[in-house]
Amino acid sequence: MAEIHWEDPFCGEGNNCFRIGTDAEGNAYIAVAGQEDRPLVDSTDALRALIREIKAGKADHLL
Structure with a gap:
């Protein structure tokens, strides 16, 4: 792993x-x-998109 x-x-x-x-x-x-030995991994673009969607309230229904 990198x-x-x-x-x-x-x-x-x-x-x-x-x-x-x-x-x-x-x-x-x-x-x-x-638990850093068990991370979820994706591209930085995917992480950036996920954070934008969360900030926009699109995951509020999960809380």
Whole structure:
């Protein structure tokens, strides 16, 4: 696996913390803080699109 450069954990209310990371090959990673050995992986463009959709409220029904 490529070397992942993780951002500091982002924690919402309670104990819901996750981390976002990238590697030199253009991949983006999302993992639950403390479980970085099991990330979801996709392109940075896909991660960017996901974050935009969440900010636009398109995932509110999941909460």
